[in-house]
Amino acid sequence: MSLTKVSVDEVLPEWEPFAAAVQHRRPQAGTWCEAWTVRDVVIHQAGNAEELARALRGQLEGKPPETRRFEEREGPYRAMRDDELWSALIHRIEELSDVSQAATKQLGPDADVPWTGRTMKVSWFAEHMREELVLHRWDLTGDDATARAALAEPWMTEHSVIAVGRPLLARGSSVLATGKVGRVEGRLRVKGTDDVLVACTPDGTSISLASPEGDAAIESDAATRCLFLWGSPPR
Numbered sequence: 001m002s003l004t005k006v007s008v009d010e011v012l013p014e015w016e017p018f019a020a021a022v023q024h025r026r027p028q029a030g031t032w033c034e035a036w037t038v039r040d041v042v043i044h045q046a047g048n049a050e051e052l053a054r055a056l057r058g059q060l061e062g063k064p065p066e067t068r069r070f071e072e073r074e075g076p077y078r079a080m081r082d083d084e085l086w087s088a089l090i091h092r093i094e095e096l097s098d099v100s101q102a103a104t105k106q107l108g109p110d111a112d113v114p115w116t117g118r119t120m121k122v123s124w125f126a127e128h129m130r131e132e133l134v135l136h137r138w139d140l141t142g143d144d145a146t147a148r149a150a151l152a153e154p155w156m157t158e159h160s161v162i163a164v165g166r167p168l169l170a171r172g173s174s175v176l177a178t179g180k181v182g183r184v185e186g187r188l189r190v191k192g193t194d195d196v197l198v199a200c201t202p203d204g205t206s207i208s209l210a211s212p213e214g215d216a217a218i219e220s221d222a223a224t225r226c227l228f229l230w231g232s233p234p235r
Contacts (some may be wrong), residue, residue: 003171011097011126014150018045019090022139027082032235033139039082042089047073048132049092052125055115056096056103059122061230064114093129094114100126116167124163131159142176142235143223149222154193158209158231161196170196189216189227196225 008015027039036044051073058065077085100122103113109123120128134150141147150156185199189211194209195216218225222235 007094007101008094008097008144010176012093012130012133014130014137015093017146017150018133018137019202021137022086025140027085031139032232033136036139038140039085041139042075042085043074044070045132045136046077046085046089046092047063049096049129051091053092053096053099053128056099056122056125059111060099060103060106066118067114069232096126096129100128120163126160127155128163130227131156131164135232138232138235151226152221154222156226157193157196157229158220160226161169161207161209165229169207170203187212187214189219190222190225190226191219193222196229 018029022038022042025038027037029038030036031038047070051068054065055067071190077088080088086205087143103111103125107113109121109124111122112119112217113122113125115125115137134147134156136149138151182202183196183199189212190200195212197205198207199205217223218228227234
C-alpha cells in the first residue's frame with residue numbers, strides 16, 4: 001500500500017518536529033545525548049523504526065522474530081552516506097506507520113506482540129516510536145517550547161512507566177538482593193496528576209501510577225518528571 005504524508009502524521013505526529021530539528025543541524029553536530037552526534041541520533045531512530053516494524057510485520061505473518069540488539073540493527077545505517085541515511089530514516093518511518101496501521105486493524109490495539117524478551121501491545125509500538133522522537137528531539141534542541149509541551153503530555157509519562165519502566169525495572173532489579181530490605185518507596189509528583197510510585201520490598205520492585213498520598217520524594221513539572229524517568233536532566 002502506498003503511504004501518504006497524512007498517514008504518517010496520524011500515526012507518528014511527532015515526526016515532523018523531529019525531522020525539522022534534524023534538518024536545521026549538521027550531521028556531525030553534538031547533542032545533549034552524551035557522545036552522540038546528530039547523525040548518531042538519526043542512525044538510532046532508523047534502527048528503532050525498522051525493528052519496531054519488523055516485530056509487527058512478523059506477528060502479522062505468524063512468524064514473530066527475535067528482537068535484534070542495537071549493534072546489529074544500527075550497523076547497516078552507520079555505513080551509509082548522510083543523504084542515504086536520511087532517506088533511509090524517512091522510508092523506515094513510513095514503513096512503521098504503514099505496518100502499525102495494518103497491525104491495529106488486523107490484530108487489534110491490545111494484542112500482545114513479542115519484543116525484547118517480553119511482549120508489548122500493538123498500540124505501544126507506534127507509541128514507543130513517538131516517545132523516541134520526542135526524547136531525541138530534546139537531545140537536539142534542549143528545553144524549547146515544543147520539547148517541553150511534548151514531554152508534558154500525559155501519555156508520555158504513562159508509556160514511560162507502564163510500557164518501558166516496568167520491564168526495565170524488573171530486569172534491573174533481578175540482580176538486587178532485596179530479601180532483607182523492608183518497604184522503601186519514592187513518589188515523583190506533579191501537581192494535578194497521579195504520582196509515579198517506585199517501591200522496593202522483600203518481594204521485588206515496582207513502578208506504577210498512584211493517587212497522590214503523603215510526601216513526595218521529588219516534586220516537579222510534568223516535562224521534568226518525564227526526563228527524570230529517562231535519566232536526563234532538563235536543559
